[in-house]
Amino acid sequence: MEMTIGKLAERAGLAASAIRYYEEVGLLPPPARASGRRVFGEQALDRLLVIAFAKEAGFSLREIRQLFDGFASDTPAGTRWRKLATAKLVEVEALAARIDTMKHLLREALRCGCVELDACGKLFRARAGRLGLGARRKQRRSVEFAKGML
Amino acid sequence: MEMTIGKLAERAGLAASAIRYYEEVGLLPPPARASGRRVFGEQALDRLLVIAFAKEAGFSLREIRQLFDGFASDTPAGTRWRKLATAKLVEVEALAARIDTMKHLLREALRCGCVELDACGKLFRARAGRLGLGARRKQRRSVEFAKGML
DNA sequence: GTAGGACTTCAAGTACGCTTGAAGTCAAGG
DNA sequence: CCTTGACTTCAAGCGTACTTGAAGTCCTAC
Numbered sequence: 001m002e003m004t005i006g007k008l009a010e011r012a013g014l015a016a017s018a019i020r021y022y023e024e025v026g027l028l029p030p031p032a033r034a035s036g037r038r039v040f041g042e043q044a045l046d047r048l049l050v051i052a053f054a055k056e057a058g059f060s061l062r063e064i065r066q067l068f069d070g071f072a073s074d075t076p077a078g079t080r081w082r083k084l085a086t087a088k089l090v091e092v093e094a095l096a097a098r099i100d101t102m103k104h105l106l107r108e109a110l111r112c113g114c115v116e117l118d119a120c121g122k123l124f125r126a127r128a129g130r131l132g133l134g135a136r137r138k139q140r141r142s143v144e145f146a147k148g149m150l
Numbered sequence: 151m152e153m154t155i156g157k158l159a160e161r162a163g164l165a166a167s168a169i170r171y172y173e174e175v176g177l178l179p180p181p182a183r184a185s186g187r188r189v190f191g192e193q194a195l196d197r198l199l200v201i202a203f204a205k206e207a208g209f210s211l212r213e214i215r216q217l218f219d220g221f222a223s224d225t226p227a228g229t230r231w232r233k234l235a236t237a238k239l240v241e242v243e244a245l246a247a248r249i250d251t252m253k254h255l256l257r258e259a260l261r262c263g264c265v266e267l268d269a270c271g272k273l274f275r276a277r278a279g280r281l282g283l284g285a286r287r288k289q290r291r292s293v294e295f296a297k298g299m300l
Numbered sequence: 301g302t303a304g305g306a307c308t309t310c311a312a313g314t315a316c317g318c319t320t321g322a323a324g325t326c327a328a329g330g
Numbered sequence: 331c332c333t334t335g336a337c338t339t340c341a342a343g344c345g346t347a348c349t350t351g352a353a354g355t356c357c358t359a360c
Contacts, residue, residue, distance in 0.1 A: 006336065006337080016336095017320080018317080025317090035326065035327080036326070036337075037325095037326080037338075038337085056252070057255040060316075060317090085259055089260070092249060092252045092256065095249055096249045099246045099249060102207050102242045103243070106207050106208070106238060106239045106242065107239070109235055110232060110235050154306075154307075168348060170309095185355090185356065186307075186308060186355070187306085187308075
């Protein structure tokens with residue numbers, strides 16, 4: 001029933017350091033201690049499972065905390081997290097569109113017979129507008145979780 | 151024909167600091183100087199267009215440099231970059247699948263009537279295996295460019 | 301001659317999700 | 331008693347793609 005951080009880490013498939021980190025950022029409630037060491041119950045594992053699920057679904061740790069906060073002090077009951085999930089779904093769909101663009105670009109590039117680098121550049125000149133070049137669109141990175149790939 | 155970094159930045163839709171950064175990491179050849187200041191020709195803009203295209207297609211700056219290196223010392227001619235692009239296409243398709251999973255998870259979550267947080271955790275217990283939980287899959291992040299979202 | 305604006309360099313900061321290292325503590329086993 | 335192993339804390343590091351700030355230089359215009 002009760003376990004040390006090592007056991008919990010093993011069962012959750014995480015590193016112990018990750019669990020400490022989750023605690024530090026408020027994703028996991030501070031567990032009981034036995035002579036300094038953390039002692040976790042089964043609900044800690046449940047929590048980690050929910051976190052894993054949310055991560056899989058595309059939520060950042062910060063967002064997951066908001067999700068959890070939404071559970072606690074809620075209006076009707078489960079309205080807040082539903083809002084967040086819906087918003088995330090929109091983000092994910094936008095991301096899917098983005099991925100689709102990538103696929104098209106890659107296939108297009110593979111079809112073109114570019115051999116020389118700077119020739120390609122000249123090629124792009126003609127249709128630079130399509131890439132938003134010169135448009136100086138301001139970096140609004142509202143899609144928090146996709147940072148690595150914008 | 152010749153321009154300062156400010157003009158180039160404006161035409162490319164980038165910040166001047168970004169251009170300096172590209173030069174620093176070897177994406178842009180060091181331009182000529184006039185009393186200390188960088189002086190760029192039109193090909194610099196071409197280069198930036200190619201870089202923008204590659205970024206759009208999902209390549210990291212490091213990968214773009216490899217792409218460029220491939221152009222220089224090549225075997226048949228344009229074989230190396232084609233290899234990289236093909237590999238990237240595979241990565242992107244994997245990513246698309248990942249996004250699809252996210253969509254499914256989100257929709258599933260929205261369908262479920264979870265009201266209490268820890269109840270959800272118990273729910274997940276039953277099918278934890280599906281998430282790879284407890285499997286301790288080692289973080290092999292070969293999909294360099296998608297880091298922000300794993 | 302001097303103010304302004306655009307440029308220069310270099311170091312450090314940003315966000316995210318952890319990991320790693322150093323130094324110390326604790327209980328059990330030989 | 332002393333080693334071993336698992337734990338503790340705290341600080342710093344990693345990787346990506348830049349941005350920001352400080353301090354200095356340079357040309358032009360007034």
